[in-house]
Amino acid sequence: MPQGAPGAQTRPGQLFWHGVINVQQEGAVKMGIFHTKSIAEIIKGTERHALKKTLGSLDLVLLGIGCIIGTGIFVLTGVAAAKYAGPGIMLSFILSALACGFAAMAYAELAAMIPAAGSAYTFAYASIGKLGAFIVGWALICEYTVGAAAVAAGWSGYAVGLFKTAGIDLPKAWTAVPADGGIVNAPAVLIVAFLTYLLVLGSKESAKFNKILVFIKLACVALFLLLASPHVEPMNWQPFLPFGLGGVATGAAIVFFAYIGFDAVSTAAEECKNPNRDIPIGIIGSLVACTILYIAVAAVLTGVVPYASLNNSEPVAYALRTLGMNFGSALVAVGAICGITTVLLVMMYGQTRVALAMSRDGMIPQSLVKIHPKYGTPDKITIATGIVVCILSGLLPINIIAELCNMGTLFAFCVVSIGVMVLRKTEPDALRPFRCPAVSIVAPLAVLFCGFLISQLPTNTFLFFGCWYAIGMAVYFTYSRHNTLLVEKSNAEFTLRQGHLENGSAETTGL
Incomplete structure (x- = not known):
């Protein structure tokens, strides 16, 4: 009886063997830059370098909040209001x-379908192919690494300021980069080293630390709303749109940086106890909670002081000082430091998981794929x-503005939104624990909105990414394209061995 016919008897392991033979026979297809990896291939690949499953839905929601609420709410809210949108910053958010x-919605569907590290990179590999996956991964490397360095430098500035408030002046030689007359920005290096150590220890330990800091900064945001709300003057909201609707649109492109973070939740899919349920909760829950807080803070902030006075690095603390609440201002400053710390932690976490997925596929050196035997984390990559x-x-002066991170993230969002539509066609029968509602409407709208925000970014951003992608294409065509073929062959041989073992086991047990 032909294999696959109704009533055919197929022993365990035979399907694995048959699948590998097909893979080997279709080697010419795999050599193409548009070769995609099946969901089964992706999940199978995670078994060779498995991460510990320690995270629940609350951990994921707080992971998202940890990365979303930080620089955006404590800094960008005031800057975007003063320079671009005025009180209309609420509409920008x-x-x-x-x-x-x-x-x-698209992220939630794909993350539940494909519970593997890598986020948009992994989703792109499953939907639009090898080259598209590399392009997305290359964008995410820039987003997370450059963003983490900028956040670390900002953390140093807040920490130095806090010490100064306490009457302790740290020497410039150890708090400034060489270009600014110092030797090294030691506080930035120390906080990065400490968080790296936490990430090596494990996602559970990192999540505990993140949880503590998230509760502290949420308490500080709540304190600001409690103290400042009674002092809101509606006249400060006039004119509501001083820069017109164009200012609202530009403000939206700027404050988009504030929302970078919910996508980091999907990078934790492989370490989630129940990814089919918890990942959608983590993504959507963190986004909804943070949107409500952003709009509330924007409304109170622009209602307490004139929007034109908010163009400074600490608008929330500034507003409380203006009201004569210096103690409350100091507490909010502490909350800002906690907020920036969690952003840095999650950005570094996301970077390591994207790099892990790319390393598994051979896009970057596979020697980096090593899971610590005790901690269950990718310690080399971390x-x-x-x-x-x-x-x-x-060591370097960080003058990079938020738009540089925004470009990579918006591009990734577009790819994921396209990917969910592609997989609805190519994998119609795949298990979808969460389905994006009205996907034919929601996914195109996501591409349209993100594309519009990309068009609002400055020209320098496009020039920077043009150079970054030129380097990326050189890496891909000189290394990644050839190395992925070797990794695919190795994975096929591994699957063949596994199928052979299962086949032998089945024969031994008489199944």
């Missing part, structure tokens, strides 16, 4: 939230990431 909301971020934040 809503516009950005819509773009993120549509993309979040340490390498920590070293790079330490060098960037400790």
Whole structure:
């Protein structure tokens, strides 16, 4: 009876063997830059370098909040209001939230379908192919690494300021980069080194630390709303749109940086106890909670003081000082430091998981794929990431604005939204624990909104990414393209051996 015919008897392991033979016979297809990996291949690949499953839905929600609420709420809210949108910054946050909301639905479906590390990179490999996956992964490397270095430098500035408030002046030689007259930005290096150590210890330990800091900064945000709300003057909201609707749109492109973080939740899919249920909760839950907080803070902030006075690095603390609440201002400053710390932690975490997925596939050296036998974490990649971020934040002047990170994230959102539509066609029968509602409407809207926000970014951003992708294409065609073929062959041989073992086991037991 032909294999696959009704009533055919197929022993366990035979399907594995048959699948590998097909893979080997279709080697010419796998050589193409548009070769995609099946969901089964991706899941199978995680078994060779398995991560510990320690995270629950609450951990994931707090992981998302940890990365979303930070620089955006404590800094960008005031800057975007003063320079771009005025009190209309509330609409800017809503516009950005819509773009993120549509993309979040697509992320939730794919993350539940494909519970593997790598986020948008992995989803792209399953939907649009090898080259597209590399392009997305290359964008995410820039987003997370450059963003983490910039956040670390910002953390140093807040920490130095806090010490100064306490009457302790740290020497410039150890708090400034060489270009600014110092030797090294030691606080930035120390915080990155400490968080790298936590990430090596394990996602559970990192999640506990993140949870503590998230509760502290949420308490500080709640304190600000409690203290400042009674002092809101509606006249400060006039004019509501001083820069017009164009200012609202530009403000949305700027504050989009504030929402970077919910996508980091999907990088934790492989370490989630029940990814089919918990990942959608983590993605959508963190986005909804943060959107509500952003709009509330924006409304109170622009209602307490004139929007034109908010163009400073600490608008929330500034507003409380203006009201004569210096103690409350100091507490909010502590919350800001906690907020920036969690952002840095999650950005470094996301970078290590994207790099892990790319390393597994041979896009970057596969020697980096090593899971620590005790901690169950990718320690080599984590340490390498920590070293790079330490060098960037400790020795180089970080003048990179939020738009540089936004470009990579918006591009990834577009790819994921396209990917969910592609997989509905190519994998119609795949298990979908969470389904994006009205995908034919939601996914195109996500691409449309994200594409619009990309168009609002400055020209320098496009020039920077053009150079970054030129380097990336050189890496891909000189190394990644050829190395992935070797890894695919190795994976096929591994699957063949596994199928052979299962086949032998079945024969031994008489099944």
